[in-house]
Amino acid sequence: MKLDGALYPWRFRVLVSLLGIMVGAIVWRIVDLQVIDHDFLKGQGDARSVRHIPIPAHRGLITDRNGEPLAVSTPVTTLWANPKEMQLDKTKWPALAAALGQDPRELAARLEAQATKEFIYLVRGLTPEQGQTVLDLKVPGVYGIEEFRRFYPAGDVTAHMVGFTDLDDHGREGVELAYEDWLAGVPGKRQVIKDRRGRLIKDVQVTKNAKAGKTLTLSIDLRLQYLAARELRNAIVENEAKAGSMVIMDVKTGEVLAMVNQPTYNPNNRKTMFPASMRNRAITDVFEPGSTMKPISMSAALETGRWKPTDKVEVYPGTLQIGRYTIKDVTKTEGPILDLTGILINSSNVGMSKVAFDIGGENIFRAMSAVGLGQYTGLGFPGERVGNLPNHRDWKKAETATLSYGYGLSVTALQLVHAYSAIANDGEIVPLSILKVDGKPQATRVMPEQVAKTLQGMLQQVIEDTRGVYRARVPGYHVAGKSGTARKATIGSRGYTENAYRSLFAGFGPVADPRYAVVVVIDEPSKAGYFGGLVSAPVFSKVMSGTLRLMNVTPDNLPNTPQEQAQAQPAASKGGRG
Structure with missing residues (x-):
């Protein structure tokens, strides 16, 4: 290239060359950073990144x-x-x-x-x-x-x-x-x-x-939860039992005030936790409720109008043959003839079966279904089981009898306490809740009021009669309930496990104005016996006693004071002279 008239043409050439070199260097650097040495820019980006x-x-x-x-x-x-x-x-x-x-x-x-x-x-x-x-x-x-x-x-x-x-x-x-x-x-x-x-x-x-x-x-009262946990743990140890459950319920509001199980675990330290201890047995374990079902069956008989508490049933000789099946009374009854209250007091399978034959299995099924057996409780609690309440198109005698005294069906402890709450609440049942309830819940009538009140008196006699379950008595209060002893079904096959029982007690109090229902389940007691009246009744007594006192319930069965006895004595003497 020739520059005409330029005094120093070489200077222009030098300047153009320098600019070319600079452009080349910049291009090279761009290629170097973007293609060859890209880690530098990545590092700088990371160093200034927004996260x-x-x-x-x-x-x-x-x-x-x-x-x-x-x-x-x-x-x-x-x-x-x-x-x-x-x-x-x-x-x-x-x-x-x-x-x-x-x-x-x-x-x-x-x-x-x-x-x-x-x-x-x-x-x-x-x-x-x-x-x-x-x-x-x-x-x-x-x-x-x-x-x-x-x-x-x-x-x-x-x-x-x-x-x-x-x-x-x-x-x-x-x-x-x-x-x-x-x-x-x-x-x-x-x-x-x-x-x-x-x-x-x-x-x-x-x-x-x-x-x-x-x-x-939650609906639970921590004071009652501690009380129930302590008494259940003591009962498991004293009776050398395998496991146990207990539920305390407010029959007016449906609130679960306490729910405890043994064995249990510490959620703050799970290193020694084993699967069996994690089960909430009160809602996951189903069992045949045994004689605790007799009051429900009795309600069906009273509701038909065909039976009254004073009606008599012959139970002699303590056995009843149905084909190849023999129904037996576990304990000796007080006589060859029992009224309906006596059937509950003596827990007579024979007497209950004869009543059931008269009213039919369908009526018993309806009574049990009405109080929530064989159905979800509606709590939405994880792992809850519904149990089983069988219904038959043709009710045979064996099926009717076994259902009437608590075999052939399965329930949970939570379902059982809910069922008893209907008796305690004058025939009305309210939805269960594990959350605190504000206001009065909607109740559903599942049993005539007079039938429920009659059963309350009958179940009071089950505890207070001379042949009753005296271990369930609560000092200062009239309470009602029924014991039960059920053989454990064999897992994986038909029949029952030898020498394996569940001891049960379900009850409520105070009878003057029932407010709290309690169910106790002791699984496989092995030390001094297995009958519900022997094993579970004392636990009910202690827990119900503590519950009524902690909740400031006025006693309804206090002995007369010396002054009241003195006032009553002259009147009695006067009456004696007449």
Whole structure:
């Protein structure tokens, strides 16, 4: 190129050449950064990256009916690691292992085995102080996350009722699972800037606020829960029994005031927990209720109008043959003829069967179905079983008889206490609830009022008669109830297990104005006997006594004071002279 008239043409050429070199250098650098050495830009981007980190939200509080905490969320620290990053400095691994309480060789082997990964949990659920102690070591690749963990103040006493959560704070058993959507919080988000090592450079803003879970108020009374748990545990130990359950219910509101089982577990320490201890047997275990069904069958007889409490039935000689099947009375009755109340007092299978033959199996089935047997309770509790209430197109004598005295059907302890609540509540039944009930619930009449009141008096005599279940008596109160003893069915085959029984007692009080129903189930007592009146009745007595006193129920069976006795004596003498 020739530049005409230029005094110094070489200067122009030099300038153009320099510009060309500069452009070439820039192009080369762009190619270098984008294609060859792209890690540089990636690193710079990471060093100035905007991240969103979760803001943990704690679960809702669970309390008893009086506001006592049953499940609370406490802040904890979870430590995680980037094994790939940790490979850069292995000298601090022993100190990290010591701080975590782990074996140094096991920790090193774990980190080496996962060296290509960028995330593993080191330990979860540390207290904030413990977590900070580890983070203060400033081990490269070790980071912390703020989380919440459930704590259960009542421990094993409320374990089956409340349940527990898993490591991710999701409900896994009990109320924690049943009301997961209500209790679970909604995590928030926070926008931050972190460097490539994950260190926080700047907290920019909260983009979404965390929303805590809602509080849940249960129907149970922690005082009654402790009372029931203590007495059931003592009964299991004293009778060397396999397991047991107990339910206390308010018959007016349908609220479950206590529900306990043995064996149980500590939800705060699950290292020694075994599956059998986790079962809420009161709602998951079904059994034949035995003689505790006789009052329900008796209600069917009274409702037909064909029978009155004073009507007589011949029970001699204590056996009744139906084809190849023999019905027997377990204990010797007080005579060859019993009235209906006497059938309940003596728990006569023969007498109950003869009454059942007269009214028919269909009437007994309807009476049992009306009080909720063979149906879901509506609690929505995880694992609840419905049991079995058979219905037949053609009711044969054997099927009618066995159903009348509590065999051939299966129920849960919760269903049994619900059924007895209908008798106690003058023939009306209200829905069961494990949540505190505000106001008066809608009741459904399932039994004529006069029939229910008649049964209340009959069941009072079952306890207070000279041949009655005296171990169930409650000092200062008139109470009513019925014992039961049922053989345990063989698992996986027909028939019954030899020398394996369930001891039962179901009752309510005070009779003057029934308010509380209690069911006690003792599984396979093996020490001093197995009859319900011997094993379960004393437990009912202690629990009902404590319940009535804790709930400030006025006694209705106090002995006369010396002054009242003195006033009554002259009147009696005067009457004697006449």
